[in-house]
Amino acid sequence: MDPEQLAALRTPDGVNALATAAELAGGDPLSAAATLRSSGVPADLAAAALTQAELRRRAAGKFGADAARMFFTRAGLEQATRSVVAGRRAARLRAAGVRTLADLGCGIGADAIAAARSGIKVYALEADPGTAAVAAANAQVLGLDDITVTHGDATAADLSGVDAVFCDPARRRAGRRVFDPAAYSPPWDFVAALPERVPRTVLKLAPGVDHGLIPPGAEAEWVSVRGEVVEAAFWCGPLADVPRRATLLGAGEYTLTGTGQAKAPVGEVGPYLYDPDGAVVRAHLVAEFAATVAGHLADPEIAYVYTDAPTPTPYARCLKVDEVLPFSLKRLRALLRDRGVGRLEILKRGSALEPERLRRDLRLAGPSAATLVLTRVAGAPTALLCQPLGGDVDTS
Structure with a gap:
């Protein structure tokens, strides 16, 4: 949006066009443009108003109620x-x-x-x-x-x-x-x-x-x-x-700090697996997180943390490990068939497998849901069949 378009949107005619465009945002763009033009709005102003109304609609997730009054560019909204x-x-x-x-x-x-x-x-x-x-x-x-x-x-x-x-x-x-x-x-x-x-x-x-x-x-x-x-x-x-910080915002505010250099202990796959928040992983604070739940890694290069007992934490999602097996498509398909798993969430760290292709190859059928974790354990490709704690499986 150039300064001339912005100036036009701020005139009385532009304000009216924006108000009409806001009512049409999210619908068919061709129909919306025709509606604006039929009400006497020039084509250029109608296009600018419709673009701005759509950007305002998208911006609501970032800016809340302010979005309805603000102005945006596509690139500006993406980086804002x-x-x-x-x-x-x-x-x-x-x-x-x-x-x-x-x-x-x-x-x-x-x-x-x-x-x-x-x-x-x-x-x-x-x-x-x-x-x-x-x-x-x-x-x-x-x-x-x-x-x-x-x-x-x-x-x-x-x-x-x-x-x-x-x-x-x-x-x-x-x-x-x-x-x-x-x-x-x-x-x-x-x-x-x-x-x-x-x-x-x-x-x-x-x-x-x-x-x-x-x-x-x-x-x-x-x-x-x-x-x-x-x-x-x-x-x-x-x-x-501090040297490193991971900040989690949403239903509260949580902060984990550390040096970013610490190493977590390494051991066997435990009965519970934690998938740390991406901010924790990016900040290299997996070892600091593991210490908060008395956990360890099963591979020194993979950011999954294992424990013997579940501990409530805002810094990671917890899953119960039901099965651990060396990765084999044939064995995994048989296991899922025996369990009647038709809905499968696939997580991965340290695996080159493409989840959607694997999902097709597994030929899922049945009423049950599960989470499959593709990872490495002591360097070996490994599949973990899990169930999330405290919520339904999201397979979207």
Whole structure:
């Protein structure tokens, strides 16, 4: 969306078109476009309003009620921080004494909004003119006067008057993900040097970021929301509290910390298996988690934790192990047939097997449900037939 389209959407005619488009969002797009045009809305404005209404509908999961008033770009919405994550980060910055923040690569303004709501004055900078206009519009429609948005190059930003810096480099180009840090915008060499200029710096990155990029002395945090790992964040300088942190948000907030270097004990497959949250695994805190449930690994390279007894924990899903067998398609098919398993959840770590192809090959039939874990035990391909504790099997 370019600034002209955004300006058109903010006129009285644009506001009316958005209201109508909101009522049609989620339905047939051709029919919705025809409805808008039949009411006298020009084709270009109708298309912009329908696109915006659909983006607002999708954004509700990230932004809640604010989504109905905000403006979005497709790429901006994809990379935008969820409000629950941005709010938690803003609260931590505020508690650390941050009162002025430079937001470099602010996108549509998600983190700037959360920071301003926590009482921080935000100077936001965005390289793309259309996205910068969207961020400024979002600050205005949400009534946040403590956000100043500027279109410009982050590498030329004057950081002399701020307490802290937040940088979320763009990791998409022409609609495709960028995996080479040197191709980020701004590029990684600039991003990595920010803590030298402003010690209190937070860098937001994709969950799959290489641990080798963690700045010396920084705290590397991985965050999941209801089981989905959504981001990594490097807290630099005085903001670093621990070497590694896994934060789980959803029906509460849980934090696991450690060095990221500890090794869990290794033993036999136990009667209970824990599948740790992805944030725990990404943060290399499996050993720290295992200690909380008196657990161990069955293979030093596989992040499944085994115990002799179940222990309630927010950091992992627990399954009861019913059968352990060396992987054999023939034996596994016979076992599932004997048990009447027609609904099968397939989990895997350390296995090259493709779950959906295996599901077809197993020829499932019957009324029962189970979970199949494909893994390695002491280096050997192994299948574990399990039952989840405290819930039904999800086979979707």
